Amino acid sequence: MKKYDAIIVGSGPNGFAAAITLQKIGLSTLIVEGADTIGGGMRTKELTLPGFRHDVCSAIHPMAMASPFMRSLPLSNFSLSFVDAKYEAAHPLLREEGTVLHRDLAKTIADLGVDGSYYSDLIEPVVNNWDKLAKDTMGPLGVPKHPFNLAAFGLRAIQPASWLARNFKTERAKALWGGMAAHGIQPLDNLTTSAIGMVLLGVGHRYGWAIPRGGSQSIANALESYYKSLGGEVQTGVWFSDRNELPEHKILLLDMTPKQLLNVKGLDFTSGYTKQLQRYKQGMGVFKIDWALSEETPFTDLRAREAATVHVGGTFNDIALSEEDGQRGKVTDKPFVLFTQQSKFDKTRAPEGKHTGWAYCHIPNGSTVDYTEIIENQIEQFAPGFKDTILARHTFSPAQMEAYNPNYVGGDINGGIMDISQLYTRPILSLNPHRTSNKSVYICSSATPPGGGVHGMCGFHAARIALKDHFNISVSL
Template sequence: MGFSRGAAVIGSGPNGLAAAVTLARAGVPVTLFEAAHTIGGGARTTEHVRAGVRHDVCSAIHPMALATGFFREFELAKRMSFVVPEASYAHPLDGSAGDHAAVAYRDLDRTAAELGRDGAAYARLLRPVLSRLAGTLDVALGGALLRWPSDLLAAVTLGARTLEQGSPLWNLRFREHRAPALIAGVAAHNVGPMPALANSGVAFVLGALGHATGWPVPVGGSQAITDALAADFLAHGGRIETGRAITDVRELADFDAKLFDTSARALAAIAADALPDNYRRKLERFRYGNAAAKVDLVLDGPIPWRDQRVADAPTVHLGGTRAEIAAAERTVALGGHPARPYVLLTQAAAFDPSRNQAGVHAVSSYTHVPRGSTTDVGPAVLDQIERFAPGFRERIVDVQVTPAAELSVENANYIGGDFSSGEVSLRQLLARPTLARDPWRTPAGDIYLCSSSTAPGPGVHGLSGWYAARSALRTVYGLGAPELALG
C-alpha cells in the first residue's frame, strides 16, 4: 500500500509523540497537530509558580520510563538523563520512635528489614511478582487483554495477589501499619474506592517497578521526555503544528490515517460523522473518573520530615494508615472533600537541583477530589504535609493551587480533572474504550485512538501510541514495526 498522503497525529502528549515517532521511523510522512502552543500534554515542565523555578505540570516521577516496551526500544535512557534513587517512594506515619515511616527501596530485602513484624510477609507478597517481572509487565501493559499471556505463571501470580489486595482479605497477612500503608499509598495512584481490583493491580505493577528499575527522576523535568521524543520525530521528517485545534475529522481528509491522542469523548465529537452510531455511542458512554487538584510549592529549604528517611525518596505518599487512605478515597467517591486527604507529593528538585534557583526548592503535590471540583484544597493539603513534617509551613515561599476544574482547561484530555482520561476500573481495563483485539482501531478503518482512553491506560509509557501506530502501519500501510533505537 502507498502512503503518499501520510498520517496525522492529533495531540502531542507522550502517546501522541510515541505514535508520531513510530510512524515517521517507518517512513510515513507525519504531521502532528497540537491545540496548545507548546507540546507535551501532561509531560511538560514550566515556571508556572515562580520565575526560575521549574515545576512539572502533571506527571513528575516516571516508574515506567526505564522498564516498558516502547521506551526500552526507543532507548530513552540514552537520549536524556535520569536520577534513580535507592529509595523509590516513602510513606510517613504517626508512629512512635523508629516507626514514623515506611520506605520502598529498590532492594526488596532492605525494604522488608525496615517493616517490622510484617517485613517477611511483604517480601513473600512481592518477590514472586518481581521474579517474573517481564511477564508481569506483559500482562499489565502488553496491550489488548484478549490474548494469551506470554508468561502464564506470571499472569496467575499477579492475578492471585491482585485479588487478595483488591478485596476485604487485604489485611490478612499483616499485623502492623507500615507494610499495608506502603501498598495502599501506591494503590491510591489510581483514583477510586479501596479495596478494588484495579487499584490493587496498579499497586503491584508500580510497586514491582519500584523494587526493580526504581522510580526515576528525569533531569530537567518531564519536559525532557517530551523533548527527546520530539527531537527524534523531527529528525525523521515529522512536522509539528502548534496552536492548531482539530474540531472536525473532515479537516484531515488529505491524510491516509488519523491517530487521536484525545479523550474518547473528544474523538466521538470530532469524528462523529465518520464513526458508526453504535461505536460512537460506546465512546460517549465511556466513563470518566474522579479527579486531581494540584498544589505546587516553592520552599526556602528541604521539607523537614519527622523521619529523615522520607527525604531520600522523590515520591511521598501522605495519608496515614491504610484505613485512613481508604476512608479518604471513599469520601471522594461519595462526592466529598476529605479533611485528611490522600496526597501524592514529589520532591524531585531535591534530586535534580537544575530545577531550582539557589536557595529555593520546588515541590509538587496533588490530592483526589470529585470530578469537576472547584474547591481550594490548599489548606487541607498543607495541613497533611505539616502533620508529617512539623515546621513545613514556615518554609513556604510561594504556593499555587489548581482546582480540578482548571486542569481540564490546561489539558482537554483531563475531563473534569480526570488525569487518567477515563476511569480505571476493572471493566474499563478490559474494555478501554471497547472490548476488542485491536482496541486502538475504530470501525472507520483509518481512524485510531491512541490516548490513555485506550489500552493499556494511563501513565507516561507511550504504549497506547506505539500500539496504535503499529496497528495503523499494519492495516493502512502494510508495514511492520520499525526499529526505534538510536542509530
C-alpha cells in the first residue's frame, strides 16, 4: 500500500482545510471519507422530487468568505461562485414592521431609526476591524496579535445576548439582535452569546451572507478540485473505525467529534485524555425540513421574500424562550426557525416556476418529537398560504442527522455546545486543543476552536500545529 505523510479522516470543510494546508507544503496526503460523496455538511441532493436540489445541511454561508483560510484559496478558479440576495437576512414580526440586515451598514443603521446609533456603536468596529479580529478569535487561545481590538470586542462579546438586548429601544431591533445571537444554539442568557450575534452582523456587512450557486456541494467540489490540483488524493466509501486498517502514515488528522473518537481502535489515547473526552458536552439538536414548493413563500413582510435567510421567531422574548425550552428539554409550539429559499436567487435549484424551501429549529438533543407540523405552523403565521404551496417534503430528525453525519451527535450541528466552558477549551482544556495524547494524532473537527461553521479554520489550525510539531514548518494566513 502507498505510504503517506498524513491521512485526514473526513471531507467536510475542516478535513479539506487540513489536507490542503499540508498538501500545499509538499506533503503526501490522503482524505478518507465514509460516505459515497464528499462534503460533510456541504452536500446538495434531490431529497424530495426530481429537479429540486436541496442543501442537506448548511445552506447560507456568512463565514465562508469571512474566513481567512477560505479567502486564501483560489476557489473561483475551480467553478465556485456565489449569488446575492437583496438583503442578507430578514426578521418579520406579527404585530409590527420587522427589519432586515442590509449589506450596507449605513442602510441598516438608518432602517433601525432610534436604535441606529447603538447598533453602529456595537457593530461598526467589527466591520472595520474584522481582519484583525479574525486572526485573534478564529482559532485556539494564544497571545493576541491585536490586543486592543480584541479587548474592545471581547468586553461586549463575552456578555449574554440578553444583556445587550436591553440597550435597544424598539422591539424590531431587539428581534433582529436575538435572531442573530440564536445562531449560537444555546439560551440567550448564556455568557458569550453576544459574540455570535456581533460576528454574524459584522461579516454580513463586510462580506454578505453567501449563497453558493448550485448548492453547498459546489463549495465541497471546488475544495476537492483545488486539493487534487495540488496532488492530493481522496477515497470515499471507507468508514474509519481502526487506525491499523489505514495505509501507512506519519500523522493522522481526524475531522471527528469526541463521541466518535472514543469508539475508534488504535488511537492509543491515555486514560486521562480519554476521561476528558468523555466529559465533552453536546449542545441542542436540530429538526430540519426541506420542501419542494409550487411557488415562492408568501411572507406578509415583502422584504422577507428577498432575504437570503429569514428568522421566523417573533420577538426577542419569543426567541429567548424557544432557546431556553430547547436547552431544558421542553417541546415548544413556537420555535425559532431559520428559513431560506435558495431557489429565489439561484434558478439551478428547482424546475422553472417552482421553488425549494429549507428550514430547521433548535430542539432538545436527541429528541424523538416530530416537529414537522410545529415548524410549518410557525412559518404559516408569517406567510399565510405557505402550506398550500408544499408539493413534497423531506425531514431530518436528530437521530437521522447523526446517522447521516456522525459528527452531529444527537442532532448537534455545532459539534458540541459553544458556551463559555467550551468556546475555546474544546474538546479539552488546553492551549493546543487540536493535539491529542497521541503525538501523531490531531483533531481537526468543529469540536476544536473556533467551532462550528463552514470556515475551515479548525482544520487549518490542526494542520498548522502538526506541521510545526513534526516537520518544524511554520505556516500562517
